[in-house]
Amino acid sequence: MRILIAAAGSRGDVDPYTGLGAGLRRAGHDVVLAAPDTFAPLARRAGLDFRGLPADPRAHGDVTGRRGLMRSAAAFVDRLARGFADAVREDTDLLVLSTITAPLGWHLTEATGIPSIGAYLQPTTPTGDFPPVVTGTRSLGRLGNRAAGRLGVRMADRLYDEAVAGLRRDLGLPPLGPAAARRRQEAARWPVLHGFSEAVVPRPADWRPGLDVVGNWWPYVGPDERLPAELEDFLAAGPRPVFVGFGSMARGEGERLSELTVGALRRAGLRGVLQRGSAGLAATGDDVLTVGDVPHALLFPRVAAVVHHAGAGTSAAALRAAVPSVPVPVAADQPFWAARLTALGAAPGPLPFAELTAERLAAALDSAVRDAGRAHTRAAAGVAERLTAQDAVARTVETIERVAQEAGR
Secondary structure, eight states: OEEEEEOOSSHHHHTHHHHHHHHHHHTTOEEEEEEEGGGHHHHHHTTOEEEEESOOGGGGOOOSSHHHHHHHHHHHHHHHHHTGGGGOOTTOOEEEEOTTTHHHHHHHHHHHOOOEEEEESSOOSOOSSSOOTTSOSOOOHHHHHHHHHHHHHHHHHHHTHHHHHHHHHHHTOOOOOHHHHHHHHHHTTOOEEEOSOTTTSOOOTTSOTTEEEOOOOOOOOOTTOOOOHHHHHHHHTSSOOEEEEOTTOOTTOHHHHHHHHHHHHHHHTOOEEEEOTTTTOOOOSTTEEEEOOOOHHHHGGGSSEEEEOOOHHHHHHHHHTTOOEEEOOOSTTHHHHHHHHHHTTSSSOOOOGGGOOHHHHHHHHHHHHSHHHHHHHHHHHHHHHHHHHOOHHHHHHHHHHHHHHHTTO
C-alpha cells in the first residue's frame, strides 16, 4: 500500500511520524512523508521518501504570546494550503493526516477519493474530562470543559477559513467552510488515532467511537546512531548532568536563558547539557556543554533531570527515560503537558516561562534531583514501564490496513 503521511509545524510536530513511517515500511508499505523542506533529512534518515510542503514555521515570527501565536498560525496555514495538493499523487492509497494538516487533507480526500485517517499528537476533541489543551489547565467542570472545547474548535476552524476556500477553488470543489467539513467528518466517524499513551492521558469516556489512543510514535533513531564523542566524554567526566532545552520555543531569548540556566545549575551544584534549539542556548565551562540536535532517546536515560518547554514529544521522552522533568511551558499545549507531568508525580511543578528566574529554576532542580526527586524519579519510572510495553506502531498498522481494506484499497 502506498501511504502518504502529511505533517507540518515544528520538529516536535513532525519527528514522531518518522518512527511511524519506519514502522509502516517494516510492515511492507511504501511510505512518503510530506512536510516542510527543513525536515527532509529526518525523513531520509528513517528510509522514507519525502515531498516538501510550502511552509516553514520559523518564518512567521514570535510565538511566545497568544496573539503572536494566532498570527503566526494563520500565516503558516495559508502558506501550507497553497501547495498542499501538489504533495498528493494519484497512486496514493491512503492519507495519514496530522492535527495541522487534517483540515486541509479532508478536502483532498473529497476531491480525489483517496481515503484518509487522522494521526494526532494531542487530544483536540472536546471532552468533559479536561479543558481544551491550548486554553490553560483550570477545569471548568464537565459542561464548562465541553463548551470551552467546542469554542476552541471553532477558533481553530477560523484559522483555516481563507486557506480552505482557496484550496477548494483549486481542487474544483464547491464552497464548504472548515466548520462544515469538520461536522461532516464527525458525522462519518472519521477515524483518528492519538499518538500518546493512556498512562499519561486516559482516553476520555465521552469521546465517540473511532477516536482511539494508541500510544506514542517515537522519532526514528537508527540502530547505528550514537551520541557525539564530545558529549560522550562530558557524560563520562562526572555525575549525571541536567539536560536543558526549549525546542522551537523562545527564539531570541538565548542570551538571557543561557545566563539564567548556568546560574541555576551552579547554584544547585549540578552539571548541565544545553541544547541550542531555536532560542540559541550557549554556554562554556567545565560543568556545562552546549550541543545541537541529539536523539532524546539516547541522551535522556543518562541525565539526572530534563528542563524543557513541555512539548508533547519531549514530555513523553523524559517519561520514557524514567527521569524527572522540570517543565517550563511557553505556549499552546505546553501547560497541559506540564500539568500532566506534575499530576503523574514526575515533575515538581511547572515553572511558567514568563516567571522563570535562576533562583526558581535552581529550587526546582534541587527538588527534582535531591531527596524529593527520588519520588519524581520513581513516578517517572512507573510510567516508563507502561510506555515501553506499548506498541503504538502495531496498533496503527492494524487500523490503517483495516481502513484501507474497507475503502477497497
